[in-house]
Amino acid sequence: MICRRIATDQAPAAIGPYAQAVQVGPFIFTSGQIPLDPATMTIVGNDVATQTRQVLHNLAAVLRAAGSDLAHVVKTTVFLKDMNEFQAMNEVYATFFPSAPPARSTVEVARLPKDVRVEIECIAVLPDSLGNALR
Secondary structure, X not given: OOEEEEOOOOOOXXXXXXXXXXXXXXXXXXXXXXXXXOOOOOEOOOOHHXXXXXXXXXXXXXXXXXXXXXXXXXXXXXXXXXXXXXXHXXXXXXXXXXXXXXXXEEEXXXXXXXXXXXXXXXXXXXXXOOOOOOO
């Protein structure tokens, strides 16, 4: 099976030895995105809501570069610095997945890169690769 590395300047550049995403067959596996502005590589916001919004914009940019979008996300994993911020994260998250949201796991972690409040990774498929089974 062919593996294609995905890279775009519309999302933050990798800050380590990893790809922004990898496509294997119809599946796209993203690396975790944190709330960095892709142009300046600085952290956006101090609160989890603002940071979640930036993270999801970054994920959307990576998926676009791969030929997909948030509507084709089948699974996300959310890493939170503080589970007490779940509700605020969840309110923003819901606006990006208004209908038929993907499967999701949310875990509290001791620390995230650059001490951000949230990191999200996802698995998506290419449009039409599985017919209309997702929606």
